[in-house]
Amino acid sequence: MLDFSKFKSIKSLINYFHDEETCKQALAEARWGDDVICPRCGKHHCTKRTDGRFRCNECKYNFSCTIGTIFYRSKLPLQVWFIAMYLISSHKKSVSSLQIMRDCEVTQKTAWFMENKIRSLYEQTDAVALSGKVEMDEMYLGGRETNKHKSKRTEGTQGRSTKTKTPIFGMVQRDGKTVAMKVEDTKGATLMPIVSQFVEEGSTTYTDEVNIYCKLTENGYDHLFVNHGKREYVRANDIHTNSIEGFWAHFKRVIFSTYHSVSKDYLQRYIDEQLYRWNTREQDASWRFEDMLKRCLKPCDYADVLSLSSVVNVVEWKRVKAEKYRIYAQRVA
Numbered sequence: 296m297l298d299f300s301k302f303k304s305i306k307s308l309i310n311y312f313h314d315e316e317t318c319k320q321a322l323a324e325a326r327w328g329d330d331v332i333c334p335r336c337g338k339h340h341c342t343k344r345t346d347g348r349f350r351c352n353e354c355k356y357n358f359s360c361t362i363g364t365i366f367y368r369s370k371l372p373l374q375v376w377f378i379a380m381y382l383i384s385s386h387k388k389s390v391s392s393l394q395i396m397r398d399c400e401v402t403q404k405t406a407w408f409m410e411n412k413i414r415s416l417y418e419q420t421d422a423v424a425l426s427g428k429v430e431m432d433e434m435y436l437g438g439r440e441t442n443k444h445k446s447k448r449t450e451g452t453q454g455r456s457t458k459t460k461t462p463i464f465g466m467v468q469r470d471g472k473t474v475a476m477k478v479e480d481t482k483g484a485t486l487m488p489i490v491s492q493f494v495e496e497g498s499t500t501y502t503d504e505v506n507i508y509c510k511l512t513e514n515g516y517d518h519l520f521v522n523h524g525k526r527e528y529v530r531a532n533d534i535h536t537n538s539i540e541g542f543w544a545h546f547k548r549v550i551f552s553t554y555h556s557v558s559k560d561y562l563q564r565y566i567d568e569q570l571y572r573w574n575t576r577e578q579d580a581s582w583r584f585e586d587m588l589k590r591c592l593k594p595c596d597y598a599d600v601l602s603l604s605s606v607v608n609v610v611e612w613k614r615v616k617a618e619k620y621r622i623y624a625q626r627v628a
């Protein structure tokens with residue numbers, strides 16, 4: 296098996312993955328080990344063909360190692376994908392599509408699609424359960440009105456208003472995982488179902504004084520809070536929300552320094568990416584690269600990438616695709 300711990304730097308990665316065959320071999324090994332499984336019938340009797348593809352001896356299906364992964368039907372060499380994956384997962388504050396464009400010698404549009412496909416690998420699952428000491432807090436992402444031109448300012452957007460800002464709700468188990476998501480609003484009725492989904496009953500919850508958390512005790516949680524309004528940040532050494540504030544600080548720094556601004560539609564992907572980085576911050580770049588190679592077994596085509604942006608885009612994309620097929624079919628006929 297390939298020893299991923301040797302990929303301590305981008306130099307060692309490029310040295311090893313110097314040709315397409317080595318990349319394909321690593322991908323096949325990461326997904327199947329020595330025992331290749333047919334993606335169509337699920338049987339194990341597959342042999343490698345001379346052209347590098349595989350053939351199932353049961354159903355006679357020919358397939359490549361990229362089938363069912365984010366690389367499927369991509370015209371880019373796997374080496375370019377691996378470099379982009381390594382860059383995105385190893386940089387503490389992520390990498391913009393413009394940087395990927397320059398580092399991988401692709402167009403910005405290609406870099407954007409690659410980045411979004413790779414970002415889709417970070418998706419959170421709802422299988423996470425937080426317990427013990429759990430901090431929760433909400434933050435609001437959006438430009439300050441004072442920084443905008445007078446004609447573009449909206450009245451009454453201070454504090455917790457969601458007129459121009461997007462609320463994000465986060466929970467962190469002390470010495471454990473962090474979970475965060477974009478929410479419609481920060482009303483108790485919206486947040487309580489999320490809390491009961493992710494936090495085990497009987498856990499001790501730490502929040503600030505905002506009254507959206509007043510029903511935590513009613514729902515079976517111990518509830519302790521600090522009064523940020525009165526400039527109280529820690530009480531009795533233990534009651535604070537500093538762990539979740541730490542994640543917010545990291546998240547804001549990434550958004551402002553690398554991306555400058557993100558669209559509301561794609562925000563959850565950026566949250567997922569930063570959460571992955573935050574939750575695996577003890578690990579090094581080689582571990583993350585290995586983990587991502589295992590995660591890339593996920594079909595993701597252009598429609599999937601666009602699907603979060605807006606329905607209109609997908610409809611438009613499908614129309615363009617249908618039109619292309621029509622022209623192709625005419626030409627073949």
Ligand SMILES: [Zn+2]
Pocket residue numbers: 333334335336337338351352353354355356
């Ligand atoms: Zn088969």
